[in-house]
Amino acid sequence: MVVIVLIIFCKPVDTNDSDKLQKPSVGSNGVSTGKYGKFISDSPAKKKNAAVGKPSKSDKKPALTGPRKILGAGKSAEELSKEFASMDDDAKINMITNLEKFEPDLLALAFSDKSPDVRLAAAQSLSWFDTDQKNILPFIATAMKDGTSDVRDESYSLMDSLDDNYDVLSLLGPALSSQFSDVRLNAVSKFIDLEIPKEEFKELVVKALSDKDDEVREEALQSASFLWDQDFDSEDEAVRYITKH
Numbered sequence: 001m002v003v004i005v006l007i008i009f010c011k012p013v014d015t016n017d018s019d020k021l022q023k024p025s026v027g028s029n030g031v032s033t034g035k036y037g038k039f040i041s042d043s044p045a046k047k048k049n050a051a052v053g054k055p056s057k058s059d060k061k062p063a064l065t066g067p068r069k070i071l072g073a074g075k076s077a078e079e080l081s082k083e084f085a086s087m088d089d090d091a092k093i094n095m096i097t098n099l100e101k102f103e104p105d106l107l108a109l110a111f112s113d114k115s116p117d118v119r120l121a122a123a124q125s126l127s128w129f130d131t132d133q134k135n136i137l138p139f140i141a142t143a144m145k146d147g148t149s150d151v152r153d154e155s156y157s158l159m160d161s162l163d164d165n166y167d168v169l170s171l172l173g174p175a176l177s178s179q180f181s182d183v184r185l186n187a188v189s190k191f192i193d194l195e196i197p198k199e200e201f202k203e204l205v206v207k208a209l210s211d212k213d214d215e216v217r218e219e220a221l222q223s224a225s226f227l228w229d230q231d232f233d234s235e236d237e238a239v240r241y242i243t244k245h
Helices: 044-052 077-085 089-097 104-111 116-125 137-144 149-160 165-176 181-189 202-209 214-227 235-244
Strands: none
Touching: 077 104, 089 104, 089 116, 104 116, 104 137, 116 137, 116 149, 137 149, 137 165, 149 181, 165 181, 165 202, 181 202, 181 214, 202 214, 202 235, 214 235
């Protein structure tokens, strides 16, 4: 009987050859840049950020990060309010950030939430919706009244995005009555950008010239000088001139 023995020679992998398989190495930031591209480690921080879907000021809407819990279907306003209130802040932010359409009832709940982060998410979301801009005016007005400056700052950006000067004008009156000087100052800064006859908002200019805040009055004086093409020396002089013309 003849026994045939086959010997198979396996070529060892040269670990020093840079063209061969290379094991990716992970740095302290959790990112590998090995030969086959980079990957992101599943660190707890990254998992949390991905799940929450934190809003940003980018004009790109973040992608939906997980199964969306549908609110409001066949529910009363009271039931909707209780369901939204039962969520933690991260879940509320994720919900608001990933709204697929303009949902005023849900946004109203978010704008009245106790968390400033939830309210900020609601304000930032307003620029994403394909809806008549008049629908978002009440929410911009609400954001201007917010006790958190970040939310108020977002309302200014939203106001800048409005393309109807009369929509902007509709917000300036309430803004000039705000308890926050930054809101009043921002409103005054809009005067010279309004492409409508100055006679239609001269009462607002006069009101701003009498504001209790020095910076607001100074901004109003400069705006009045520009709009009426006069070199006013004082707020009182500007008021006298404007009320007569």
